[in-house]
Each structure stands twice: as C-alpha cells, then as structure tokens.
Amino acid sequence: MMPLAASISQGSLCGMAAAEEAAPVAGEFKGTKLRTEELKSRISPFIRPEGLGHETVYPVGWRHPGAGIRSLAAPTAPATQPLKISKECSQFTGDTPSFCTITESNLEAIPAGTKILYYGPVITNPLFSSSNAVIAVGNGDSALGYCIVYESASPPLGTCAFHAGSGTLAGFQAIVKVTVDDKQIWHWDGGYVLGATQAAK
Structure with a gap:
C-alpha cells in the first residue's frame, strides 16, 4: 500500500x-x-x-x-377605360328577372336601349338589393356580373362588378359605382376592360 x-x-x-x-x-x-x-x-x-x-x-x-x-414579377393588370352608363328603371317590377333600360352609354358595345336584367336573389328588400345582373345587348352579346346597392341610404349607393361576357362583350370586365340622381336616373361610373377591341364613343 x-x-x-x-x-x-x-x-x-x-x-x-x-x-x-x-x-x-x-x-x-x-x-x-x-x-x-x-x-x-x-x-x-x-x-x-x-x-x-x-x-x-x-x-x-x-x-x-x-x-x-x-x-x-406579378402580372401587370390591364389598363382600364372609363365607363359611364345611365339607366332608368320605370319598368322594374321586382319579378325575376326585372330590368332597367340604358339611356346613355359611352361604350359602343353597350348602346342606349340595352336592357340590364336582375335575377336576385334579393331585389325587393327595402334596405338593400343584392343581385346577379346581365347586360343583355341582344344577338348573343351580353355580360354577366353582380350588383349590391344600399337602397336605404340617402341617396342610395352601390357597386356593380362584371367578370365575363360573350359576343361583342367577350372578355368584358368592369367595376362601377352606382348612384341615383333626383330624377331617379341611375348612374354607373367606373372602368372596364374588353377582350375584343371595341371603340368608346
């Protein structure tokens, strides 16, 4: 050890x-x-x-x-053209469809006299309307969209957006502000793009 x-x-x-x-x-x-x-x-x-x-x-x-x-890079959004349409709705009944008639338009492909058809589902509610809308020019020329209008506002105010079209309105896309004047003429003011080249007036 x-x-x-x-x-x-x-x-x-x-x-x-x-x-x-x-x-x-x-x-x-x-x-x-x-x-x-x-x-x-x-x-x-x-x-x-x-x-x-x-x-x-x-x-x-x-x-x-x-x-x-x-x-x-994100795809560039197409340039929009100004869209101005006026319509009167004296023959709007609340049935499905009901319609208004265009009285003025700055787009040649949507002339005065064109019917805008409203298919609902909500077109008779006093507070607001929420409806599929078809711009029916005739002869297969039409555009499909949707409109929502705050009817009980003073004055009423809304928006319409269109996402598809056929015939001379093929490729039609638009978004517009909806207003009404004291003569009960409704106005759409916004912008649009069109697949086929169409001249604005």
Missing part, C-alpha cells in the same frame, strides 16, 4: 499537471469574455462582413438555394 504522504504528493503532481494543461484555456477566458475584435478574427471565415450582431452563420462560399433564381 502506498504511504499517505506519497499518495498526496502524487495527487498533487497530477493536479499540477492538469492545471498546467488547462492554464492556456483558463487564461484565455478568465475574468471576461473574449474581446469583440478577437472573436471576429476567430469566426470571420463563417460570417458575412456586415458585422457580428445576430447574423446567421454560413460557411464561406455558401449560396442561398434561390440566389440564382430571378424573382417572378
């Missing part, structure tokens, strides 16, 4: 050796964190040059998988 003094001496030697090995590390970190410049120099091969902060760490030469892909 090793004498106690020898055991203590050997243990002390082992402890001293371990301390000597750890001295560089302990000296490096003792008392404070690494200085920023020192830290920069150690990890600079892995960070972007903007600085430390909270940047994501990337290996040198790494590229984002989408770096070589051009961004896809």
Whole structure:
C-alpha cells in the first residue's frame, strides 16, 4: 500500500499537471469574455462582413438555394377605360328577372336601349338589393356580373362588378359605382376592360 504522504504528493503532481494543461484555456477566458475584435478574427471565415450582431452563420462560399433564381414579377393588370352608363328603371317590377333600360352609354358595345336584367336573389328588400345582373345587348352579346346597392341610404349607393361576357362583350370586365340622381336616373361610373377591341364613343 502506498504511504499517505506519497499518495498526496502524487495527487498533487497530477493536479499540477492538469492545471498546467488547462492554464492556456483558463487564461484565455478568465475574468471576461473574449474581446469583440478577437472573436471576429476567430469566426470571420463563417460570417458575412456586415458585422457580428445576430447574423446567421454560413460557411464561406455558401449560396442561398434561390440566389440564382430571378424573382417572378406579378402580372401587370390591364389598363382600364372609363365607363359611364345611365339607366332608368320605370319598368322594374321586382319579378325575376326585372330590368332597367340604358339611356346613355359611352361604350359602343353597350348602346342606349340595352336592357340590364336582375335575377336576385334579393331585389325587393327595402334596405338593400343584392343581385346577379346581365347586360343583355341582344344577338348573343351580353355580360354577366353582380350588383349590391344600399337602397336605404340617402341617396342610395352601390357597386356593380362584371367578370365575363360573350359576343361583342367577350372578355368584358368592369367595376362601377352606382348612384341615383333626383330624377331617379341611375348612374354607373367606373372602368372596364374588353377582350375584343371595341371603340368608346
């Protein structure tokens, strides 16, 4: 059995050796964190040059998988043309369909005398109307949309949007503000696009 003094001496030697090995590390970190410049120099091969902060760490030469892909621009909306239509609704009965008649239009493809047919579902409610609408020019020329009008407002106010058409109105899209004057003439003011080229008056 090793004498106690020898055991203590050997243990002390082992402890001293371990301390000597750890001295560089302990000296490096003792008392404070690494200085920023020192830290920069150690990890600079892995960070972007903007600085430390909270940047994501990337290996040198790494590229984002989408770096070589051009961004896809959103399709450009077609330019709209002004649309102005007036209509009178003296023959509007509340039946399905009921209709109003166009009295003025700045679009040649929708002439005066054209009927606008309303198919509901809500066309007799005193508070508001909410209805499918068809601009029926005749001979297969028509456009399909939807109208909502706040009937109990003073004066009434609404919006119509059209999303499809046929014949001379093929590709017709429009959105208009709906108002009514003191002579009970209703007015549509907005913009439209048309698939086939049609001249406005």
